[in-house]
Amino acid sequence: MKICLWVSMVLSVGLFTPAKAVDLRLLLTETKQSGGYQVGDAAAGFRLKGTDGSMVSLNDFNNAKGVIVIFTSNHCPFAKAYEDRIIALNNKFASQGYPVIAINPSDPATHQDDTFEKMKERAASKGYGYPYLADDAQQVAKAFGAGRTPQVYILQKNGAKFTVRYIGMIDDNPQDPAGVTKLYADEAVSNLLSGKPVVTTITKPVGCAIKWKN
Structure with a gap:
């Protein structure tokens, strides 16, 4: 009953329009993944293949102040809607x-648009200025506790550690960039750069459920 009411509310505010039709199952299906990092946890290192053919690890960013890790995908309408905003970040x-470090954990057996070749095509066509990595084994997504695409984890470099400071949405309007009122990821990074604490540390991501391999 609660789910039906929630769907009615979503439809009434126009989140799903004919021009951007989305299978509600992508949004409502519960994922098998649970746990993962919490705000304040130190993220473990990872090493994944990027669309340029190189292997990219978290340690490659040891000279950075932090990183914006975004789990995303090619097929997801929400990820597509946020693509330009990820580039802007x-x-x-x-x-x-x-x-930004973009990671695609989607199973290409479920969505052919998420094959490595399609990832390469997308990165080239949009001119990504950041690594786009394939999480084929889905181990990085599981370690982080990601459940949807897109989902953001902002990590701050503290000594030898990357500490999680924010988890959730990029902003508060998946459909319309012009209608955004809360720039969660932008505000979190801006605060960290200014030496201030992140005010909003957790938001609930809205996007396509990651399909886990058996």
């Missing part, structure tokens, strides 16, 4: 020490 903050 990197354009704004990479030069200030907080580059």
Whole structure:
């Protein structure tokens, strides 16, 4: 009953329009993943293959002030809606020490748009200025506790550790960039750069459920 009411509310505010139809199952399906990092935890290192063919690890960013890790995908309508905003985040903050690292944990057997070749095509066509990594084994997504695409984890470099400072949405309007009122990721990084605490540390991500391999 509660789910039906929630769906009615979502439809009434126009989140799903004919031009951007989304299978509600992508949003409502519960994922098997649980746990993962909490705010204040230190993230473990990882090493994944990027669309340029190189292997990229978290340790490659030891000279950065932090990183903006975003779990995303090619097929997801929400990820597509946020793509330009992800590019904008990197354009704004990479030069200030907080580059974006995009990771695709989606099973290409479920969505052919998420094959490595399609990832390469997408990165090239959009001119990503950040690494786009394939999490084939889905181990990094599981370690982080990611459940949806897109989902953001902002990590601050503290000594030898990358500490989680924010988890959740990029902003508060998946559908319309012009209607955004809360720039969660932007505000979190801006606060960290200013030496201030992150005010909003957790938000509930809205996006496509990650399909876990059996």
